[in-house]
Each structure stands twice: as C-alpha cells, then as structure tokens.
Amino acid sequence: MVENFTRCLRCRPAIVLLTCLVLMLFSWQLEARTLYFYNPESNINDFRSLKKLFNRYLSSATKKGKYRFQPFKNKELFDSFLNKPRKRNDVFLLSSWHYQNLMKQKAFIKFKPIFVGTINNNPTYTKVLTTKKTIRSLKQLRRKRIASAGNRDYSKKTVQFIGAQKGLKPHTPFKILTVPKDIDALMSVLFGMAQGALTSRESLSTFARINNRKYRKLRQHGESSAIMLPVVIAYQPISKKSTKRLLSAIQKMHSSYKGKEVLGLLGWNGWKRVTNADMQLLEVK
DSSP: OHHHHHHHHHHHHHHHHHHHHHHHHHHHHHHOEEEEEEOTTOOOOOHHHHHHHHHHHHHHHHSOSOEEEEEOOOHHHHHHHHTSOOOTTOEEEEOHHHHHHHTTSGGGTTEEEEEEEEBTTBOEEOEEEEEETTOOOGGGGTTOEEEESSOHHHHHHHHHHHHHHTTOOTTOOOEEEEOSSHHHHHHHHHTTSOSEEEEEHHHHHHHHHHOHHHHTTEEEEEEOOOEEOOEEEEESSOOOHHHHHHHHHHHTGGGSHHHHHHHHHHTOOEEEEOOHHHHHHHOOO
C-alpha cells in the first residue's frame, strides 16, 4: 500500500503537466477566433492565396497567431458546417443574400451585421445582363447559356429577376455557364461560348474603359435592384475581448498594405458599419 502511494506521488508531476496541457489546449480552443467566409457571388478562384494572406494580416493586426480565416468554396460543405451547433464567438463574412437566408433560421436570429464591404465607399452594387447586339430581346435567351462568375442557383435567380422586369415569366429557364471572373463572362459572349453575361455594373464599366471597341459590340438588357455587398455578422451581444479584437482587425483592413491586399482579392476596397438604412435593404423578405 505504501509502495502504491509512493508511486502515485512520483507520477503526480506528470499528471499535473498533462492536466495543464489539456487545460491550455481547451483554453486555446475557446479563445481561438475564426472568420468563416462563404460568398456564392464571389469571383475568387484562388482560395489558397486568399487564406494565406488573410491569416498573415490577422496575425499582424491582432499581434496574435491564433486568429484565422476559413473560406468555403462549396455550398454543400458550408451548409453542413452551419448545421452544427453554433458558438457565440463565431464570426462570419457572408453574401447579403446568404445572410438573409440564415435569418430565417432560429439558430441564427441573434447574429447581426456589423460591417458591410464597400467599393469606392458604396456598400451596394447591381448585376447587369449583357449580350451581343444581335440579340434584341431577352426572349431569345430562353434556354440559352448565361455566363456568370457567381453561384449557379444565385445567378439563375438574378437572371430570372431581370427577365421578369422585361415581361418574361418568373421561372423562364436559362442555362448558367460558371466562369472564374466577370471579364471571362463578357469574353464568353464575345467569342460565342455563351449568349449572355451576368456581371456587376462596375465590371462592365471597367471593360468599357479597357476595351471600348469590344464593349461597343454589347447590348445591355436589364439590371438587378441594388444588392448589398457581403456583410460581417457576429452573435449579439458581443462580450468576448477576442471577438472584439477580431472585428477591430477587420475594420482596420483598409489602413494597412496587407489589409488592402486581402480586400483586393475579395473584390472591394473597404468596410463601413451597417446603418439602419442598410438594415432596411437587408430586411428578410
């Protein structure tokens, strides 16, 4: 019995060390903060570089190595992740369209928008449906290919919305050809791989500046209503210092070279706090 007691005393330092390591690991998991990203409207095709640059920025901006950026490219994988029980320290960067869908779920009712992305201080953008000038009516696009850099389902709904403004039936069928970027969508039309292109108004304006000769061959058939750029959402009320630190780092991205580099890959150049007017635009229909 004495031997067993002595043996336990000898083992005690190892047990204490193991306990400390477990507690440290548990503490790290509680404190670790991740910005989860999913955007079906995204033109991003190099998620590896985006993740690397974003992690580097977060490490620099927070002076901590445990903040990270986790992008999702696949909708099914992201939806599967969302179905797991949510933690109060989760922070998400999502398209406004996806945010509106989440707000219909009880599990996300306390997640509120904090920031919205901006392009030249504008938090909204529009999508334009463009074809060659030989196509005079959207009826000619029925069952034809529309090139888009966004998610297939999202793009189809947007094209149908634009078509409805021009008198087409709400569920008029279109085929979506997924391409890496808006410029690829426009070139797909010009080279005959698609009959229409769904792009942002800004991308179309940029194309007009860099290649006006080809731009003059295009016809614009309609435009979506104003769409909010992606939003950063977090559980309310925010109580954890680490969550506040992550949000602060996100807000200050435009003021550093590393942050601007990440914003450029995301497709916008700054953030603004979500206002009451923004919330009206984000209101769940």
